[in-house]
Amino acid sequence: EAGVTQFPSHSVIEKGQTVTLRCDPISGHDNLYWYRRVMGKEIKFLLHFVKESKQDESGMPNNRFLAERTGGTYSTLKVQPAELEDSGVYFCASSQDSWSGETQYFGPGTRLLVL
Amino acid sequence: AQSVAQPEDQVNVAEGNPLTVKCTYSVSGNPYLFWYVQYPNRGLQFLLKYITGDNLVKGSYGFEAEFNKSQTSFHLKKPSALVSDSALYFCAVSTGSARQLTFGSGTQLTVLP
Numbered sequence: 142e143a144g145v146t147q148f149p150s151h152s153v154i155e156k157g158q159t160v161t162l163r164c165d166p167i168s169g170h171d172n173l174y175w176y177r178r179v180m181g182k183e184i185k186f187l188l189h190f191v192k193e194s195k196q197d198e199s200g201m202p203n204n205r206f207l208a209e210r211t212g213g214t215y216s217t218l219k220v221q222p223a224e225l226e227d228s229g230v231y232f233c234a235s236s237q238d239s240w241s242g243e244t245q246y247f248g249p250g251t252r253l254l255v256l
Numbered sequence: 257a258q259s260v261a262q263p264e265d266q267v268n269v270a271e272g273n274p275l276t277v278k279c280t281y282s283v284s285g286n287p288y289l290f291w292y293v294q295y296p297n298r299g300l301q302f303l304l305k306y307i308t309g310d311n312l313v314k315g316s317y318g319f320e321a322e323f324n325k326s327q328t329s330f331h332l333k334k335p336s337a338l339v340s341d342s343a344l345y346f347c348a349v350s351t352g353s354a355r356q357l358t359f360g361s362g363t364q365l366t367v368l369p
Contacts, residue, residue, distance in 0.1 A: 145299070147299075172355075174356065174357075176356075176357075176359075177354060181362075183359050183360065183361045184300075184346065184348075184357075184359040185363075186357065186358070189355055189356060195356065196355070197268040197356065200356070206272050222302070228331075234300075234302065239355055240355070241307070241350040241351055241352055241353075241354060241355055242275065242288040242350070244290070244302050244305060245302075245357060246302065246306075247292070247299045247300035247301070247302075248299050249297075249298060249299035250299055250300075254273035
């Protein structure tokens with residue numbers, strides 16, 4: 142069974158540009174999460190999808206970030222326009238059920254560098 | 257609000273010696289506790305979790321963790337460290353109303369040959 146995949150693995154862009162990150166969850170997992178780790182600090186929650194619906198987007202830092210999950214399969218996270226402080230590693234995770242004790246399986250992450 | 261503390265940024269241990277990576281947490285309600293490991297240039301890999309029941313949880317690669325409610329701790333342990341255990345370890349917590357994981361800042365484990 143394939144795990145969570147993310148694309149691209151690395152992205153280097155200039156401040157003010159747009160970047161779109163993609164996540165493909167494990168097949169059959171209705172729950173999809175986005176997290177990010179900035180400047181080597183804690184990994185912080187961004188948002189949670191259940192199928193195509195946003196269940197919780199309390200961690201989204203501002204309106205420059207837009208997440209979508211059309212059709213309830215893969216998800217995209219767009220940053221527009223990117224700022225220097227957006228640099229970090231963006232992780233996607235998926236789980237079959239959405240209760241708090243369910244194991245979330247993580248992808249390899251996308252390393253974003255904004256210059 | 258829930259939080260996790262990993263008091264040690266770096267832990268060094270000799271191969272063959274026991275290792276401990278510390279984690280303490282703060283939540284309202286019953287915690288669900290997780291350990292993940294990140295090898296270089298890889299994603300987060302699930303090691304083990306505590307939900308309920310036996311306080312000693314066994315996971316992948318010979319790792320185990322002990323839930324201590326009175327000390328609000330969930331330390332990761334392994335009886336005999338391997339060089340290949342060298343990686344970045346993250347402790348995380350969730351609780352009833354919050355589906356998302358709250359992570360600690362991570363502990364870099366280095367096992368010296």
